[in-house]
Amino acid sequence: MNKQEQLIMNFRDLFDKMIWLNKYKMEDSLKGYKPSEVHCIESIGKIVDANVTKLAKSLYMTRGAISKLSKKLIEKGLIETYQKPDNKKEIYFRLTDQGKVIYNIHEELHKEFQERDRVVFEQINEEQFDSMLRFVEKYSKHLDAEIKKQGIAIN
């Protein structure tokens, strides 16, 4: 197994592990809210004029899934819809006050995770940090190009 393969595989494993571990804390702090719901709330809080299509792209899910998820979030009073005067088709979402509470708890939790893992990051220097950031950025752009090349559409 070469280094490239090793690195990708180890990273995949690391992330599986991280997601799995963080899920527990999440479920503890945000009882009654599913990870997917929280994740969706996070995106709605961050994306301007978030709609079903944008959320689907951002969360790598289908529009159908987001459609149902958002409906549930509306029922729970966490988000609400709004439209623009010159477009009767697109429906946007924004957080309600209650939704913002969840959003903030999630942010806090994120900070907690960061704190938990800080020791790992303290062991690398600025140089390495930037190097990794650049690497990820390049990789991401490379994949964007590949996706474009393949002509894959969402759904």
Place this chain on the structure above:
Amino acid sequence: MNKQEQLIMNFRDLFDKMIWLNKYKMEDSLKGYKPSEVHCIESIGKIVDANVTKLAKSLYMTRGAISKLSKKLIEKGLIETYQKPDNKKEIYFRLTDQGKVIYNIHEELHKEFQERDRVVFEQINEEQFDSMLRFVEKYSKHLDAEIKKQGIAIN
């Protein structure tokens, strides 16, 4: 947003993207086989004396899920079970010849993905490579310790 957060988030996004993109090639080359099935075959091919419990840990899934998945793979004739003379409880899996075919196709596909992304890795030097590998390893160990600390069990 600080660098640590940035790095994690970008990595997460990168992997989401990668998984999503690779899924298409997978479904093309391995028609009739679901990603989870292929992933499971991969693990059975790599883990010695793989059983439901080991696979669940390796794939970060529940034993129930693996139990069903393995049953399906048996029905399809991709894997078979075996036991050890002194243990009537544990049931191990191994690939059949047909399963090995899938395994190998998957491996080939992996190489194809590597080839596709090689350009990105060519842009970093040995030093950076090793630095990242060490980082992932440390991070992984750190999470192992955290998991242990939390006393989380697999189902």
Place this chain on the structure above:
DNA sequence: AAATATTTGTTTCCCCGTCAACAAAATATA
């Protein structure tokens, strides 16, 4: 050796996300 606890695998019920078909609105084309 007997009783208790743990490990292993299975099954049922349920929820979540995908797929595919669909309607409505917006955009492009004739």
Place this chain on the structure above:
DNA sequence: TATATTTTGTTGACGGGGAAACAAATATTT
């Protein structure tokens, strides 16, 4: 302007995976 195409969101059928209860085998304790 009228028609065709694309975009956007929704719905229902379906399948995959989790939670929990369970039986059987093994390990541990008494």
